[in-house]
Amino acid sequence: MSASTTSAPRAGSYVDASSNADLRGWLHGLPPVDQVGLEARAAALGTRSIKTTSKAWAIDTAISMIDLTTLEGADTPGKVRNLCAKARVPDRSDSSTPRVAAVCVYNDMVGVAREALGDSGIHIAAVTTAFPSGRASLAVKLADTQDAVSAGADEIDMVIDRGAFLSGDYRTVFDQIVAVKKICASNPDRPDAHLKVILETGELATYDNVRRASHLAMLAGADFIKTSTGKISPAATLPVVLLMLEAVRDWRDATGTMIGVKPAGGIRTTKDAIKHLVTVNETAGPDWLSPQWFRFGASSLLTDLLMQRHKLSTGAYAGSDYISED
């Protein structure tokens, strides 16, 4: 892969995806990943010491990158409305607190969220394509996505068919992403819905697979690549996020196109979030330090970020009772 950024061919002309053999040849020709070295690098990035002004900047940036999420079978309109209220006003005691980037809900709750968020500018992400397993026919997956787009979701979080990927059927995974992407662009009333492709890295088993799945998703038109559904352990780990950041960095070098990264699941503390931001900064680079290019899929992270924000501004911990639950 050329490291030159001067020419910017579109992804379509970059790789021939006309057969599974072509895709396989390309994906298996990507540089391999050394597990020990990758994990050592992630651990080293995790030891950066972030203090005072940098920490304040990091906390606000992390808040602005959150996709505030509820993905439970027990979700109700009331629960989703509460979440939207928190997205609009994360901290009633401090109006300088940034808003989160989006709320992320199941498909059938998109309408509720659309109403609750109004014209706040907060995005609505919907999980589709038979989330979290992805085990449905393509017709059902597309209908699922169409539902979400029609109801007003402007960000679609789809899952890949891990079964197809693991069996070596890269073409099926590619075709499904392309088809979902087409629906994202189909609504005449709204700008294209952003497509986040969930790789479910915990099920891909090897780092080599994570790199291949990342590139496959980018080739098929993903706007974001996302680690996990949050339903499988391990979810987002720092080595996996580091690897995906290398993938988007290499992708920009090769094609000139920037793709976002979204770790989701398991990131609960400010300390964790800051480790991720350090990794973004030192791997893909500062261009990615924006909600446009990096997101945290999280439900409880915001509470800890707000507590740490209080601590920095007042010098004392107030505790979680002083932060609204949802």
Added chain:
Amino acid sequence: MPTGFEYAPAPESPAVVDIASSYGLFIGGDFVDPSDGASFKTLNPATGEALSDVSEGSAADVDAAVRAARRAYDRVWGPMSGAERGKYLFRIARILQERAREFAVLETLDNGKPIKESRDVDIPLAAAHFFYHAGWADKLEYAGLGNAGKPAPLGVIGQVIPWNFPLLMLSWKIAPALAAGNTVVLKPAETTPLTALLFAQVCQQADLPPGVVNIVTGAGETGHALSSHPDIDKIAFTGSTDVGKQIARSVAGTRKRLTLELGGKGANIVYDDAALDQAVEGIVSGIYFNQGHVCCAGSRLLVQESIADDVIARLKRRLGTLRVGDPMDKNTDVGAINSAEQLARITALVEAGEAEGATRWSPPCDLPDRGYWFAPTVFTNVSQAHRVAQEEIFGPVLSVLTFRTPAEAVAKANNTPYGLSAGIWSDKGSRVLWTADRLRAGVVWANSFNKFDPTSPFGGYKESGYGREGGRHGLEAYVAAGSED
């Protein structure tokens, strides 16, 4: 508030360590004044400020130290059981761990290396060496060292160590010597004596019998007095090849034993099927770790021609994220050059590289305006004929060469007067083993670089010296073993 992610300074406090205004010599368990009262200053290379006055040991002082070591060897340490010696070594190891922060801060102040390296690498490894050798002290008979299963100590050992890893090299030298039942006189490098003097206090704290460890500070003259002293049984030296040759000449024809751990120009071979992002990390730790002040540094990058542009682009981007500056800042990756003299040597060799036609590159970085600094540097378009491809620079300077076939990689890697270390990066196990079998280097790392462990022997081929340190092989250098004794 910074825009973007400009990490705020995170300085480690120097308050955890007390630096005396002057230090004597550690002889016979006490700090004593040097016989002729001479002293020199040791500086903080990051600022150029003096840290303390250190005694300049004369030939008379060296003689006093050797006599103290001989006395301790004859009366206490030699006759002592291995199990008892082991207890002392374990005690020293534990004290090093307890006082780790103090040692790390002092090492960084005196040497200029980043606190994260002294804290996470030097001091833990130094303690590990004492722990490891403490375990051997009562098991030497089972180490397979010969002499009818009863390896005997050699006697008094003279040891001279370099400035790049002051406490770690001390522990590499002292721990095996003591475990085997020898006593030592050690001369630390003149620019980095402070952690050795703090170690002398640890010996006192551990109630080590007086004279078992003696530390005589000074420069080349002091080292010469030590290596030429007639009552020394063995010399162990780590440092430059030039000085090593002088010592070898002075020892030749005497009954003294000698081990030498000298310079290197390690090859780091990257094949086209390597995990490139991890290889780049390995290249960085291979040459920019400890400012490149590493005898086994991977200072010659041999990269397969088909991926050379890609690897160099990735490497340059990675170097842009290296943080150069205050070594006491916990976020610093590359610290200060150890001395003005070393800085001048690096500068001269780099200028020679440019003059010979190699292409010099450094990432943009602001260097502090006082102290000794050299930006991480990469030379491309280097050929084997260039000085920067042949001579040890001992600084953060990487020379990049290319190869087309595995045989060419091996030939180029071995085409050096040195033979201390090498690295191989490939996803293919058979290729790693094929290459490792053919490399003339004491240590070959596969898909890693600059990894150290007390259980693993370390040492060189050719002008990188002879003898091994660490592991069972390292013990062998400190016992009379086999049929010769």
